[in-house]
Amino acid sequence: MQRTLYDKLWDSHVVREEADGTALLYIDRHLVHEVTSPQAYEGLRLAGRRPWRVESVVATADHNTPTKDWNLGITDPVSRTQVETLDANIREYGAKAYFPFLDRRQGIVHVIGPEQGATLPGMTVVCGDSHTSTHGAFAALAFGIGTSEVEHVLATQCLLMKKAKSMLVRVDGCLPPGVTAKDLALAVIGRLGTAAGTGYAIEFGGEAVRALSMEARMTLCNMAIEAGARSGMVAVDERTIDYVRGRPLAPTAANWDRAVAHWRTLVSDDGAAFDVTHVFDASTMSPQVTWGTSPEMVVPVDGRVPDPDRAGDATRREGIERALAYMGLEPNAPMTSIKIDKVFIGSCTNSRIEDLREAAAVARGRRVAGNVRLAMVVPGSGMVKAQAEAEGLDRVFVDAGFEWREPGCSMCLAMNDDRLEPGERCASTSNRNFEGRQGAGGRTHLVSPAMAAAAAVEGHFVDVRRLR
Amino acid sequence: MCVDFVSGQRMQPFLVHTGLVAPLDRANVDTDAIIPKQFLKSIKRSGFGPNLFDAWRYLDRGEPGMDNAGRPRNPQFVLNEPRYQGASILLARRNFGCGSSREHAPWALCDFGFRALIAPSYADIFNNNCYKNGLLPIVLPEAQVDRLFADTAAFPGFRLTIDLEGQRVSTVDGSLAFDFEIEPFRKHCLKHGLDDIGLTLQHADAIRTFETKRLAEQPWLA
């Protein structure tokens, strides 16, 4: 029988199955960070258990770490306690690799996993973080889990779960120049809605997806969770294999050849059936900007803020009204008329080297507009930062008036000092525009890195293709 | 009450629960709204209840370590209304709990006193996290949820009885009753307050066998 990529990944990890279909699923890679792990290790300790296979654990501190003045350490005592708790837990229980605060390879967990070769095709990858879907770009079954499940994986190397339904998001045609994987992700979510993927595993396929770089595929899979799906994935091709080759934790020598032979099978068979298929045409897409407080509240940059009076049902109208009130926007205003106060280029969605190159290409030779109080670039990892500096991108940003920071999650969720003040409006390359996400009362508009840089230099949203 | 690590009991068994219903009439309530990020710095599982829906519940900005009792409350927010004090069943709209994987969301709901949720749908990770903490996320069709919102508004003190064994939500006088679905395995764990790590470890030999074979076939995973 023809099987989907998801079927293959699922089947190869089932240890046993209950009569009702609940399966015990084996986990190959467990990524750990400081926010969702302390209670899991504590549970392990109280129950007198040991980790099942510490070689599966790769850990880093990213959510709470500061992005400047690293010489001062972590000044917030509560954040510091959390990071030190992770240090202590890894010291006590061990890990295959640990990239602590101040390590030159430290960074956002979803950036360093692939970068270090800790994420490999065919693996099950979990992390106490919903954007674990990112790793599906490598034809891995990757999904976020809660802290109880973190403990469950630590203790048993398995998870109890039921198989999801399968969804194919097929993107035909080619993305026009200046339109990125981020725009594609937002356009898909805009049409399907943030709950469409609930209960599904999404495979992204089609000509436009095949044409994406590995980093762009990560951006796309990263946003699968914003469509409601715990996992998003892309089949293996030569690009996948090329990316993995030579990474620190990737297989070598004879193991490499065996691995590659296996990885090449990680594609959906021709004719494999999906429970649902959605087809998109990439050639009609344009740069996207969110206007509301959910990623599905998005329009093309040449569009307008929606009018609640034209919404279909009452729940939808109230949703729009509430979002516009929170966002401080008028119905029907052109998106390009919206002025911004801050710019954030970073997060596990868009902080890799290609993202920084795209943003730098726009910033080069321009200046951050006078009304923009802060424009910051936060590389996804120390390795990305070093690469960007080797290419001189840091100078481009600094010369244009951006701040060049140390790696971490930063203003994506504002657990550290990087945050919006009430009422401040931000062009952000992150993934969530929920109320208060980037700081209480802050207003987030999600965009691609190039669009964020364009908004920074113009002071308001603008179609980046007009700047080229 | 949530998972109790001191007593060793993972969850309070869920059998039949009768409680006051509080309505939260908005769709797509995300986990950032349920428990804002500044409270995620805690390394404990308890104490999140006072900061449940913090940005909606209080008029000032909440920070960890504040004395929440003295903070100005938002009188507009539904959970602050006198008639909903002591509620243990939260009525919500579709896609409740979307967003992050933070288990702090169900911890906060439990800590506040909720034992069950009723909504047309939940985000997947949140749904899982609820079960791990003995919090029952009941799914009912949109029309039935509408009816419950109407009755909650119409009748002060509106209470519901949730019978897990019978898989039924009903008014206390039995005038209205809706059946709900739940996976047998999850029902079993909830009913007995079971620690599913313990359950899984009963299959340790099967896991070990699977693992040995897997690492032999795919040695690069070692």
Ligand code: SF4
């Ligand atoms: S960058 Fe943002 S979304 Fe990604 S892991 Fe960090 S906090 Fe989560």
